[in-house]
Amino acid sequence: MTCDRVQSSLKACLDREVNPRDRxxxxxxxxxxxxxxxxxxxxxxxxxxFRSLSAPRSSDETRQAVFEAARTQRPSPLRTAGRRLRSxxxxxxxxxxxxVLALYLALRPSPAQAALARVxxxxxxxxxxxxxxxxxxxxxxxxxxxxxxxxxxxxxxxRREGQLTELTVYDGEWSNGYNPATNTAYLRMSNQxxxxxxxxxxxxxxxxxxxxxxxxLEAVVGREGRRLNRFSVSHDVERFVILADTQTDLPVSFExxxxxxxxxxxxxxxxxxxxxxxxxxTLFEFTPPERATVVDNQKLKEEWxxxxxxxxxxxxxxxREVVLRDFQVTAVGxxxxxxxxxxxxPHLAAEHYDSHLTDSLGTHYFHSYGFxxxxxxxxxxxxxxxxxxxxxxxxxxxxxQKRDEVRFRITHPMLSASADPTYPTFKDKPGKSAFHFSWGxxxxxxxxxxxxxxxxxxxxxxxxxxxxxxxxxxADAKVHRTYLDRWTWQQMGELYEEIGERKKARxxxxxxxxxxxxxxNRDIPPEKEAAARLRAAxxxxx
Amino acid sequence: xxDDRRLIREYLSxxxxxxxxxxxxxxxxxxxxxxxxxxxxxxxxxxxxxxxLQALRSLAxxxxxxxxxxxxxxxxxxxxxxxxxxxxxKTEPLDPRxxxxxxxxQAALAQREDAVALxxxxxxxxxxxxxxxxxxxxxxxxxxxxxEILGCPVGTxxxxxxxxxxALxxxxSKSSDTEVHYDVxxxxxxxxxxxxxxxxx
Numbered sequence: 043m044t045c046d047r048v049q050s051s052l053k054a055c056l057d058r059e060v061n062p063r064d065r066x067x068x069x070x071x072x073x074x075x076x077x078x079x080x081x082x083x084x085x086x087x088x089x090x091x092f093r094s095l096s097a098p099r100s101s102d103e104t105r106q107a108v109f110e111a112a113r114t115q116r117p118s119p120l121r122t123a124g125r126r127l128r129s130x131x132x133x134x135x136x137x138x139x140x141x142v143l144a145l146y147l148a149l150r151p152s153p154a155q156a157a158l159a160r161v162x163x164x165x166x167x168x169x170x171x172x173x174x175x176x177x178x179x180x181x182x183x184x185x186x187x188x189x190x191x192x193x194x195x196x197x198x199x200x201r202r203e204g205q206l207t208e209l210t211v212y213d214g215e216w217s218n219g220y221n222p223a224t225n226t227a228y229l230r231m232s233n234q235x236x237x238x239x240x241x242x243x244x245x246x247x248x249x250x251x252x253x254x255x256x257x258x259l260e261a262v263v264g265r266e267g268r269r270l271n272r273f274s275v276s277h278d279v280e281r282f283v284i285l286a287d288t289q290t291d292l293p294v295s296f297e298x299x300x301x302x303x304x305x306x307x308x309x310x311x312x313x314x315x316x317x318x319x320x321x322x323x324t325l326f327e328f329t330p331p332e333r334a335t336v337v338d339n340q341k342l343k344e345e346w347x348x349x350x351x352x353x354x355x356x357x358x359x360x361x362r363e364v365v366l367r368d369f370q371v372t373a374v375g376x377x378x379x380x381x382x383x384x385x386x387x388p389h390l391a392a393e394h395y396d397s398h399l400t401d402s403l404g405t406h407y408f409h410s411y412g413f414x415x416x417x418x419x420x421x422x423x424x425x426x427x428x429x430x431x432x433x434x435x436x437x438x439x440x441x442x443q444k445r446d447e448v449r450f451r452i453t454h455p456m457l458s459a460s461a462d463p464t465y466p467t468f469k470d471k472p473g474k475s476a477f478h479f480s481w482g483x484x485x486x487x488x489x490x491x492x493x494x495x496x497x498x499x500x501x502x503x504x505x506x507x508x509x510x511x512x513x514x515x516x517a518d519a520k521v522h523r524t525y526l527d528r529w530t531w532q533q534m535g536e537l538y539e540e541i542g543e544r545k546k547a548r549x550x551x552x553x554x555x556x557x558x559x560x561x562x563n564r565d566i567p568p569e570k571e572a573a574a575r576l577r578a579a580x581x582x583x584x
Numbered sequence: 585x586x587d588d589r590r591l592i593r594e595y596l597s598x599x600x601x602x603x604x605x606x607x608x609x610x611x612x613x614x615x616x617x618x619x620x621x622x623x624x625x626x627x628x629x630x631x632x633x634x635x636x637l638q639a640l641r642s643l644a645x646x647x648x649x650x651x652x653x654x655x656x657x658x659x660x661x662x663x664x665x666x667x668x669x670x671x672x673x674k675t676e677p678l679d680p681r682x683x684x685x686x687x688x689x690q691a692a693l694a695q696r697e698d699a700v701a702l703x704x705x706x707x708x709x710x711x712x713x714x715x716x717x718x719x720x721x722x723x724x725x726x727x728x729x730x731x732e733i734l735g736c737p738v739g740t741x742x743x744x745x746x747x748x749x750x751a752l753x754x755x756x757s758k759s760s761d762t763e764v765h766y767d768v769x770x771x772x773x774x775x776x777x778x779x780x781x782x783x784x785x
Binding site: 050057085089097098099100101104105107108109112 | 595600607611612615616619620625628629633637702703717720722727742743745746749752753756
C-alpha cells in the first residue's frame, strides 16, 4: 500500500469501516510508517472534539405536540396510501400521475431484491429457528456453528473437529459466553445478542451486513415437490446462494463462497435449517461450568472506571497534567498503556508514536499500531524478541501534544493472565471502547509481523523471515490462506531472494499474487502495478 | 426492550404507548442533530417536531428495510435541506456561538469551552461535510446507514468523510494559530506512588 492510498483510508480505518484484510494491510503499513501514523493521530484527534459537543434537551412542549398529533392522526396503511394517491392525482393531473409512475418504476427495488426482501421478512417473523452450518475459509480450519433462536433469545455453539470452541447464550438481557480453551466464562449485560453489531442470523441481518450487494434471482428449482427460488447475493469478496421456498418465502438452505485466486471457492453452507419447531427453553440458560474462571464484565466495568478515574501516576508539564491511566503487561510480555493529558484538545495533533518504553532488562519495544482505548492516547508495545523474564520496572516516556516529554517509572503493572489485555466492554457508551485491531490469533499474527518488520529494518533478513514465517503459519492454520496481504508476501519474497532462496522467494511472490487476486483492492492502480511486479519477479525466478 | 418495528406495529394497532416509547427513544438524538445543524434551540425544536409529524404521516408506509432511526434521520435531513434552500437568501450564516450567548440557559449549560472551537470550525464547513460529520461523529451512524440517509453510495460517504475531516482539521488549525506554544521539557521523575493496580487475581 502506498502512503496516498493509506491516508485516504485512515478515517475509514479508525471508524472500523474497512474489511479485515485491508485493515491488516493498513495496520502493517502504519507500523512501519511514522508519517502515516502521525496523520492518523491527527485525524483521530480531529474527531475527539465531537465528544465535547453536547446539545440541550428537547422541550416537553414539543413532546406533547407530537404526542397529540400521534393520538389524533393515527394512520392506517390503506387510508394513507389512498390519501397519498388521491392527493398526488389531484395535484398533478394526468401528466403528473405518469411522472409519479415513472419515478416509482425507477426507484422501486428490482424483482430479485423485492423477492429477497420477502425472504428477509419471512425469517424475521419466525417464532423459533435452529440452524447448523459449516464454515471453512480457503485453506483455513473447518468449523461448525449451531444456533437456536426463540423469542429474542439466542444460543450459539462453535465446534472445531467436534470439539466445542465457543459457546454464547443471550437471554434477552445477558450475553454470556464460555471459552473451553481458556476455561473462562464471560458475563455481560447487553441489549443485543453477541457482539456489538450482531443483528441475528437472519437473511435480513446478512443482507444488512452486505450493504450494496448484487442480488440475482437465478432460477426457480424443484426439490422434493417444493418450488424453490435460488438467489445469488454477491458482494466484493463474498457470495451467498440461498434457496427459499416460494410458498413460505423461508430459506431451506444456503451456501457461502469466498473469492479465491481461481474464482469463487465454497467456504460454507447450511447443514440444517428449521423454523417454528419447539426449542428447549433450557438452551437459553447459562451456567458457567464448575471450576471455570468467571469474568464479570459489569464488575470489571466498575473497577475499570474507578481505576481509570484515579489514575496510576500523574505529572504536570507546562501547565498540562499528564495522567497515566492504565499500564497492563500481558502473559507474552506485550505492554498496553493508556494516558491522558489536560483536557481533550482537538486543535493539536498528538505525536503519540514518539512515546517509547524501556524496562529493567533493557528490552527493546516496538510501538505497534492497532490499539485504541476510549479515544485516549494509548500504545501497544511489542518486545522485538520474546522477553526472557519479568522486568522489575518499566520506564515509559510520553511525548505530549505540545511535544514535552514526561517519564513514568512503573514497578507494579497490572498483569493480564492471557496474551490479550483485560478490558471491559462498554456497551452503554457507543463508540467508546478499547480495542486493538488484532485480538487473539490476529494479535499473534500482528506481533509476529511487527517483529519481522523491525528485524528487516535492522538488516537481519533471517531473523525477519523467522517472524514472517511465524505470521504466515499462524494465518494458514487459524485464519485462512489469503488473510495476509500482498505486501507481506512481497516482503518475504525479497528477503528470501536476499539470502539466495530463489524457490521460496518465488513461492512467496506467488502467494502474494494469490492474496492480491482475493483482495477487494485488486482494481486499485498501485495494487495492480504491484501485482505486475510480482508476476515479473515470478517469471524472473522461474 | 421492544424493537422499533414492534413499537410501530403496536402504535398502528391502537397503542399510544408504542409511539411514546418510540419518541422517547429517538428524540434525544434527533434533536441533537437538529441542534448541531441549526445552532439554535428553537429551530431545533421546530425541525425535530416537523420531522416527527412527517414520520407519523408516513409511518404506515415504513417497511423496515432500513432501521427506523435511519429513516427518521433521513426525513429530518431532507427537511433541513429544503429549509436551507428556501431560506438561503434571508438567513445569516450559522453562528457557532449563538446558542451560548443567546440567553438560553439550557443551551448555555450544554455549551462547553472545548466545544466552542469545534462549533466555529463546523459552522465554516461545506454543509455536505457538516452533515456527514455530524451523522457519523455525533449520531454514531455507520457509513452504510449514512449512505441510506443521504441516498448516496457508501464510497461517497467514505470519501466525503475523508475530505470533511481534512477540512475540519484545516479550520481547527486556523483557529489555533493564536495558541501559545510551550517549550518546556520535564525531567524524568518516579511515579508519585498513587495507588495503582498491583496484579490480577
